Amino acid sequence: MFKLIKPILFAFSPETSHRIMLNLLFFLRYIPFSGAILRFFYTYKRDNLEREVFGLRFENPVGLAAGFDKNGQIYNDLANFGFGFIEIGSLTPKEQMGNPKPRCFRLLEDSAIINRMGINNKGIKYAVKSIKKRKPKVVIGGNISKSTSCPNEQAPNDYERSFAQLYDFVDYFTINVSCPNVKGLTKLQDITSLAEIVDKLTTLRKYYDEYRPILLKISPDLTFEQMDEIIELILVSGLDGIVATNTTTKRENLISSKELVDSIGDGGLSGAPLFERSLEIIKYINKKTGGQLPIIGVGGIITPGQAIQMIDAGASLVQIYTGFIYNGPGLVKSILKKISK
Ligand SMILES: Cc1cc2nc3c(=O)[nH]c(=O)nc-3n(C[C@H](O)[C@H](O)[C@H](O)COP(=O)(O)O)c2cc1C
Numbered sequence: 001m002f003k004l005i006k007p008i009l010f011a012f013s014p015e016t017s018h019r020i021m022l023n024l025l026f027f028l029r030y031i032p033f034s035g036a037i038l039r040f041f042y043t044y045k046r047d048n049l050e051r052e053v054f055g056l057r058f059e060n061p062v063g064l065a066a067g068f069d070k071n072g073q074i075y076n077d078l079a080n081f082g083f084g085f086i087e088i089g090s091l092t093p094k095e096q097m098g099n100p101k102p103r104c105f106r107l108l109e110d111s112a113i114i115n116r117m118g119i120n121n122k123g124i125k126y127a128v129k130s131i132k133k134r135k136p137k138v139v140i141g142g143n144i145s146k147s148t149s150c151p152n153e154q155a156p157n158d159y160e161r162s163f164a165q166l167y168d169f170v171d172y173f174t175i176n177v178s179c180p181n182v183k184g185l186t187k188l189q190d191i192t193s194l195a196e197i198v199d200k201l202t203t204l205r206k207y208y209d210e211y212r213p214i215l216l217k218i219s220p221d222l223t224f225e226q227m228d229e230i231i232e233l234i235l236v237s238g239l240d241g242i243v244a245t246n247t248t249t250k251r252e253n254l255i256s257s258k259e260l261v262d263s264i265g266d267g268g269l270s271g272a273p274l275f276e277r278s279l280e281i282i283k284y285i286n287k288k289t290g291g292q293l294p295i296i297g298v299g300g301i302i303t304p305g306q307a308i309q310m311i312d313a314g315a316s317l318v319q320i321y322t323g324f325i326y327n328g329p330g331l332v333k334s335i336l337k338k339i340s341k
Contacts, residue, residue, distance in 0.1 A: 001041075002328030014104040014113060014325075018068075025077040038080035042329050044336040049084075053316045054213035054240040054294050056171055058139055060084035062307065062335050065298050065319035066143035066174065066217070070120070072127035079138040081329035082336060086136075087319065088127060089143030090176045093161045095123035096148055099181060105264045107256040111302050111326045112271030114264050115247065116181040119145050124165045131169045142170030143217070148182050155188055156200045163201050173212055175201070178219035178246035180268045186219055191229045198237045213240035220245035220277045220299060224284065231288050241294035242285060243319070245278045252277075271322035275300025279313055286314025302327060304338035311339065 009017040028034040049060040063085035069075050072088040079086065098120025105114045121127075124144075131140070144162040146155045163173060175197060177188040188194060194216075201214055216239055218230060234242060247268025251261055254273055278299025285295055297315030301307050302323040310318050323331050 002330060006328065010106070010108075013102060014106055014115075015101065015117075018104075022074060025074045029077065035077070035080050039082075042080065042333055043082040044333045044340070046336075046340045049336055049340050051084075051316065054172065054215075055211065056139055056213065058084045058317065060336055061311070061317040061339065062332050063087060063139075063141070063296070063317060063319040064324065065321040066090055066141075066176065067115075067117070068321060068324070071122045072130045072140075075140055076134055076137050079136075082332040083138060085139035085141060085171075085317070087141035087143050087174060088170070089121065089141075089174075090119045090145040090179065091121050091124050091127055091142065091162060091166065092119060092145055092147040093124055093158060093165070094147060095126065096120060103181075103267070105267070107254065107261070107269075107271070109255040110271060110273050111322065112254070112256075112269055112273050113322050113325065114261075114267040114269050116265075116267035118148065118181045119176075119179060124162050128165060128169050136171075139171045140169075141172045141174055141215075142166045143174040143176050145176040145179060145182070146185060146188070152184050152187060152193060155193065156196045159197050160200045160204060163204060167208060167212060168210075171212070172240070173201070173214045174217050174243050175214065176217050176246070178217050180219065180221075180247060180249045181266075186221075189219065189222065189226065189230065191233060194230065195233055195237070198233065198239060202238050215239065215241040215243050215294075215296065217243035217246055218281070220248045220274060220281060221250060222281075227281070227284065228288070231285060231293070234293065235289065241296065241316075243296040243298060244281045244285060244315075245274070245299045247299075248274055248277065250277075270299070271326070272300050272302050275302070275306055279306075279309060282310055282313045282315050301335075302331075304331075304335045307335040308338055 099118035297310035
């Protein structure tokens with residue numbers, strides 16, 4: 001099925017085909033039994049796929065990474081493709097437009113994407129309204145970020161606003177300080193800035209009856225020294241896990257011509273060329289923490305074998321994004337089959 005649709009989707013720009021996918025999924029809601037049909041073909045349930053990680057129960061360990069369902073509009077439709085969890089966002093306190101278009105590009109030869117979307121989203125209130133309307137069928141992560149217009153010194157307050165407004169509507173949180181497409185955002189990975197954000201959120205969490213795990217999403221471009229500081233902060237502050245990794249600003253391991261890559265310009269690279277670096281980071285974190293820190297492994301998983309490699313390296317759960325675009329929803333089931341074996 002995806003083989004038929006893919007050439008049509010790929011005839012459009014990545015952002016347009018994403019919008020087409022979104023509209024298609026909206027439309028399918030009105031076709032009787034379409035959800036059941038998708039689930040019949042795409043889901044794969046086995047007892048040995050169930051996981052309990054940071055206190056949450058997952059039907060399976062394969063999730064959709066942040067950036068696909070930015071506004072929390074289609075998580076249940078996406079769940080029909082067999083995902084065990086969906087991370088919505090990144091969301092900011094208010095709607096923002098992101099960077100000027102075009103801002104998303106395919107590197108076909110590399111099974112990769114370069115994007116500089118700039119965290120375009122409709123804001124937390126919109127997402128909350130949407131979630132209230134449709135009770136989630138899977139575990140939902142809320143990926144939160146700082147508004148582009150908010151100076152870094154004010155960032156802890158911005159994260160706090162998003163956190164408070166979304167608290168009752170998601171199962172876990174991911175703090176995104178690693179998107180390379182918002183000026184200055186990755187600077188928030190500096191330990192002093194990060195400690196302030198983490199302190200705000202963990203303090204606020206104490207006032208709620210229900211516990212929500214908080215994870216930190218890191219960049220693959222950190223040095224090992226920076227990672228050491230971050231790991232220490234996570235361990236002492238009571239954060240519940242780490243999402244490794246976001247996209248990279250590096251342009252390594254590419255087959256595509258330098259001319260093509262240069263013509264695209266800035267942005268975060270995702271997909272196959274990112275895999276080895278993300279894997280290296282997961283191995284490092286796992287070793288450094290003696291396997292004590294839950295890791296969501298993400299970055300360049302294009303094949304089931306790569307998902308297994310991430311799990312073997314210490315990831316408790318994995319996420320895909322670019323692999324889902326290139327290989328379609330069938331990738332989820334083939335990863336699950338391989339893990340189950
Ligand atoms: C078009 C696009 C938009 C993205 N938007 C976000 C985002 O809003 N927040 C975030 O934390 N990560 C975002 N990501 C990063 C992904 O969640 C993921 O970490 C990254 O793409 C690496 O995984 P992959 O190689 O499987 O795509 C985005 C990625 C892409 C390709």
